Amino acid sequence: MPAKSASALHILEHVFGYTAFRGEQEAIVGHVASGGDALVLMPTGGGKSLCYQVPALMREGTAIVVSPLIALMHDQVSALVEAGVNAAFLNSSLDAESARAVERALYDGSLDLLYVAPERLMTPRFLDQLDHLRDTNRLALFAIDEAHCVSQWGHDFRPEYLQLSILPERYPSIPRIALTATADRQTREEIATRLRLGEARRFISSFDRPNIRYTIVEKDDPRRQLIGFIREEYPSDAGIIYCLSRRKVEETAAWLQEQGVNALPYHAGLPQEVRAEHQNRFLREDSIVMVATIAFGMGIDKPDVRFVAHLDLPRSIEGYYQETGRAGRDGLPAQAWMAWGAQDVVQQRRMIDESEGSEEFKRLGRNRLEVLVGLVEATTCRRQHLLAYFGESSAPCGNCDNCISPPQTWDATDAARKALSCVYRTGQRYGAGHLIDVLRGESTEKVVERGHADISTFGIGSDLDEKRWRTVFRQLVARELVAVDHERYNALTLTDLARPLLRGEAEFLLRVSTEKTRSRSRRSAARLDIPGGIPTTLFDSLRAWRAALAKERNVPAYVIFHDATLREIALARPDSMAALGGITGIGDRKLEAYGEDILKVVSETG
Known part of the structure; x- marks a missing residue:
């Protein structure tokens, strides 16, 4: 030392x-x-x-x-x-x-x-x-x-x-x-x-994880979509699949096993020894897919998780970011994949409303859910939306589904202008629910009591149903044209970004909801097929050597060396201890302990 x-x-x-x-x-x-x-x-x-x-x-x-x-x-x-x-x-x-x-x-x-x-x-x-x-x-x-x-x-x-x-x-x-x-x-x-x-x-630091591709699809036989994603992208890699309920975890893990995927369930209801065994296998073996509730993941230091999938909508953008962040810790290409549907939103809202938390807790929970729905409905760069939540601006990433295959959209410019006008005409003091009532011309007790049945924006949006208006408001918030005032019960207020749209200098496009989604991501950019021209045989030989050593020492393989280090060795093919010592991730102690063995693997592998 x-x-x-x-x-x-x-x-x-x-x-x-x-x-x-x-x-x-x-x-x-x-x-x-x-x-x-x-x-x-x-x-x-x-x-x-x-x-x-x-x-x-x-x-x-x-x-x-x-x-x-x-x-x-x-x-x-x-x-x-x-x-x-x-x-x-x-x-x-x-x-x-x-x-x-x-x-x-x-x-x-x-x-x-x-x-x-x-x-x-x-x-x-x-x-x-x-x-x-x-x-x-x-x-x-x-x-x-x-x-x-x-x-x-x-x-x-x-x-x-x-x-x-x-x-x-x-x-x-x-x-x-x-x-x-x-x-x-x-x-x-x-x-x-x-x-x-x-x-x-x-x-x-920047919250950006540029090596992670974000892909979000609408549910259309989600099991079929999930197995298609795994077989197409990551047939022999480690991954995590998150489900909302314990029952769904166990049913999904069992079904994946029937499909030939090496899947294990993990949730708080399993016996402690079963959870420990499954976590231990995930950490120490290659190609294990863990199907879990959010009880699994915090502190999991496995760097070679190639994908994180969600079969249910997470509870917040913060939770989504934290869970998807368990993919690609080694800096190599990874993917965050999610299947979602409108029923997920209904279920989450019901869980919030029926929880034992305070009204303040429920209000924050509903707002965080709305922001997350804004992300999944987005038509523009997913990464921009995600980073904006953490107060960070960025250019379109080119590495999310919306950047790679822009979705079909409808022109909601007129609707967005009406919504912004309604926010302004009502004094920037009310939440989306009340504003939608005004726009749709609903003469509710509160609309009449507050005098909003007599303002110019009353009834000007009767051509859109409540669901479509909620989408408009979610995207106005997601794109930061409107801010949420948490101190005034989620009242919506205009931001400076709303000015170009109100002046007719910008357009506002929203995603067309599709009944059937059979999206396939472009495999070549996200898949880890030993990128960069690495000699596959040498990389595999190094992984096999590492696996045997990790088993002997009873530690996870990545504790010995990360995949990224083995990848660099395979590319450089060092022929001396000095050359090997220049590889990222090899300090003095590891060079002394493993250097000769690594050089032997390199020299013996064609």
Whole structure:
């Protein structure tokens, strides 16, 4: 291991095998290593872990990493140990003797990083150990991974994360870094408030995952559409399929097995040992397709997931982004595929309305659903819509279904202008439901009471039904011509982007709803057929060598090397240890441990 005085770049290259930082990584590492607090938002696959692992190796003492999932701890510690780092975890999977051994190593100061669950960290016994480290100047930093778990609005909420606010009070001089792959503005502020990181420096990376293709189709025999997608695009690759209900998970997994797909079910209702076995197989075997509810996925560090499919509409754009982000973590081509239908929207609305949440919770849930429906109905670039939700602008991506095969549209320019006029004439104080009543000329009690039966926009939209008007308003919001005022019960207000349309300088096109959708994406651009002219035989040989080694060491294959590293080896065909050491992802420890074996595989494979 490099000395604690080693530079960030030295550690990055010699421990982790990378020659340069990406994006904001270097700035984050420098800030935290020098003792600053940080709130980091970085997409899955963007290299969040390095943002605290490198400072941990630069600062004196042990870094404490708070992680919510046992599986994630195991994999990250295994990967660090493979790289030659003194790392360990402390959780309920350890027996008493093993846990005591980790505690002794922590007390002795021989660990660089220790991963713990939040509930373990908050025990008096563990806090006493942290006090000892602090008092002997051997507490390096606190890293709070999956920080969105502190948000009570999210489906990953963990109550024990709220207790982490004690850290700045008890250890005020120890830097903290909170990290998450996805958080909208509201969740971002909640993280800062609840973890007392209001003064922390914020690092917000681009949310774009350019290697992921987004494809959304209307349901038309969704099982047939799903199996067609898998057989056409990813017949022998790992993937995740999300379903809304446990019953649908089990039925879909069983059906896929009948179709010859190596599929496994995963949901919270399965026995714990079955869930553990299925997750273990997914992580350690190639070509496993996991069919799951959203109970599966957070913290899954498998880099070679080639596709994420949704057979039901997710609950929000944030959830969709988080779930689809589990594809293509290695940076190689991957795809997010979804089949949706109007019934999905009805079902989601019913679930929100019948939930036990407060009216505020239900109101936010309905709004998030409407924004998501705006994405699936979009006629323009999917990625632009997705990134706009996180406050990021972009050009059309050329790598989504709408960019590749623009959909049929109808000219809704006149309808959109009427809708905008109605928003203005009613004072920009009402939600879509009331505005639609006005446009359609519905003399409801509230329309009459508010005097809206007498304004110029009353009844001017009677030619469109309520469903079509809702589509118009969703797209006005999605395209940011209209904003939602959450403080006034989802009242719609005009934005500056509405001006060109109102002045007759822009058009407004909407997707034509099709009864039958038999869309097939263009395989060549999204499929991972060993791209870039890689010698398939050598790549396969390297994967086979890695698989045997991973089985022997009882770790996931990607803990040894990512596919991207094997791909680079296969392309470069290094013939010396020096040449092999220049491959991305091969640090000093891995070069020493595996270099001769890799060179042998390369030399023996034609």
